[in-house]
Amino acid sequence: MDGRAPRLFTVGSVLADIRLDVPHLPARGGDVIGTGAQVSAGGGFNILAAAARQGMDCIFAGRHGSGPYGAQIRADFAREGIATVHPPVTDADSGFCLVMVEPDGERTFVSSPGVEAALAGRRFADLPLRMGDVLFASGYDLSYPELGRPIAAWMTGLPWEIGFVVDPGPLVADIPEAVMAQVMPRATVWSMNRREAEMLTGTADPALARTRMRLAPDALLILRDGAAGAWLSTGIDTAPVLVPAPPVTMIDSTGAGDTHSGVLIASLAAGLAPLAAVARANAAAALSVTRKGPATAPDARELDDFLGSAENPVLRRAEKVG
Numbered sequence: 001m002d003g004r005a006p007r008l009f010t011v012g013s014v015l016a017d018i019r020l021d022v023p024h025l026p027a028r029g030g031d032v033i034g035t036g037a038q039v040s041a042g043g044g045f046n047i048l049a050a051a052a053r054q055g056m057d058c059i060f061a062g063r064h065g066s067g068p069y070g071a072q073i074r075a076d077f078a079r080e081g082i083a084t085v086h087p088p089v090t091d092a093d094s095g096f097c098l099v100m101v102e103p104d105g106e107r108t109f110v111s112s113p114g115v116e117a118a119l120a121g122r123r124f125a126d127l128p129l130r131m132g133d134v135l136f137a138s139g140y141d142l143s144y145p146e147l148g149r150p151i152a153a154w155m156t157g158l159p160w161e162i163g164f165v166v167d168p169g170p171l172v173a174d175i176p177e178a179v180m181a182q183v184m185p186r187a188t189v190w191s192m193n194r195r196e197a198e199m200l201t202g203t204a205d206p207a208l209a210r211t212r213m214r215l216a217p218d219a220l221l222i223l224r225d226g227a228a229g230a231w232l233s234t235g236i237d238t239a240p241v242l243v244p245a246p247p248v249t250m251i252d253s254t255g256a257g258d259t260h261s262g263v264l265i266a267s268l269a270a271g272l273a274p275l276a277a278v279a280r281a282n283a284a285a286a287l288s289v290t291r292k293g294p295a296t297a298p299d300a301r302e303l304d305d306f307l308g309s310a311e312n313p314v315l316r317r318a319e320k321v322g
Contacts, residue, residue, distance in 0.1 A: 006132040006163070006269040007057040008262075010044045011124055011151060012141025013116045014062055015095040016069035017042030017294045019254065022100045025108055034100070039069075041076035042097055042294050043116075046255045047136055047167075049080045050262025050284065050297035056269055061085040061127055063115045067093030070115075076295070085127065089115045105250040105289060109170065111140070119146040124154040134163035134265055139171035142179050152182035163268075165189040167261045172196045184214045189268070191222040191261050206231035206240035220274055224260060224285075232278050243275060245282040246306075250289040252296075259297040260285040283307050 020034030041049075048058040060077060064070045066088040073094055077084060095114030101107045117140075129135075135155070142148040155164055166187045168175060184190070190213070194204040201212040206223045210233050215221060221233040221240075229245035263284040267277035283306050288296040298306065 004130065004132070005057065006134055007059055007130075008048065008051050008134050008136060008265055008269070009059050009061050009127065009129065010048060010136045010141075011061045011122075011127070012137055012147060013043045013095075013113075013144070014041060014045045014048075014060060014064065014073055015043045015097055015111070015114060015116055016040070016072055017097050017099050017254075019099045019101065019294060022102060024102060025100060036292075038293065039072055040294060041073040042099070042255075043140060044136065044138060045073065045076060045082075046258030046295050046297070047138075047262040047265070048082050049076075049295045050259045051266040051269075052080045052082055052262075053297055053299040054263055054266035054270070054303070055300055056266040057083075059083045059085060061124075063089055063094075063118065063120060063122070065089050065093030065115045066091070069094040069096055086122070089120070099254055099294065101252050101254060101292075105253045107252070107254045113144065117144040117147060119150055124150065129158070129162055131159065131161040132163075132269075134165060134269060136165045136167070136261070136265065137183065138166075139168035139175055142166075142168070142183060143171045143174040143176070148176060148179040152179045155186050156182050160188075163188045163265075165191070165261065165265055167191045167257065168196055168200065169257070170196070173199045181214070185216055187215060187219055189220045189222070189264070190215060191224065191257075191264065193224040193257060194226070197223050206233055210236055210240070222260075222264065222278060224257060229282050230260070230278050232274055234274060241275065243278040243282055246286050248286045248290050252292045253289050255294040255296060256285045256289050258294075259288040262297060263303070280307065 019038045021036040022034045026032045052058045092115045098110040197209045198204045201209040223231040231240045233240040260281045264281040267280045287298045
């Protein structure tokens, strides 16, 4: 550590989200009429934006295209103050994700990868990392054939003073076993929801899930549990703790997990204890689901006001415990 503030890097997947409100998902071979179409940066962008809004310096070290999706991604990076390492790929575009949001706020995805899914001669070892920085990888990054293995091999050689946060996401079952065997013991933070925990370990019980994983003894395991909050496990011999979330009315759950991960990373980097960091991330995710769109994480002032409000005493108690 050299006294400078930690930065957040991602080397993987930022693509465009095409968001549609739908009355319900179409039946096989059927069709529905969607409304409110929006195009914005998505994927790893949501995590970078959430952390940046908390005041953390964020850097995208992945590939981005030269077509309309790449242009949208760069415009959104500029708006959030997120730096990029590589110039646009000149002959291809970034990928996109179709996000269908139902009336109860649940979302379903179909992704079409673009230039972000390819390695294309990038050398991760050339990144200007320093001790204390944090790297983030998603299940999309780790499941892509060209990216997963190089990311895993690179991470195993980095010093432990560089944090490694993994959120496997909906593609947890598609991450190759060889990649999982490398990244899981190296992760300093592993965050997933109940569905992903069941897919990965066969159980949504946080204590039992921990015993079935190959995490480092002092790695943090966060199991997001929807409106209930999130379970925090700080070690295999320590009982998980449920950190509650504030009650809100969900409008759109798109990006809630990304908001949680981004704010968690920024909170830990700022020196918060794990319990307080999870409480802050829970509150940010709760705020995000009350707003339509993918990148709806609050900024630091909004979140401070929400955490300190009389309507959320349970969160203030969680912060004090942390």
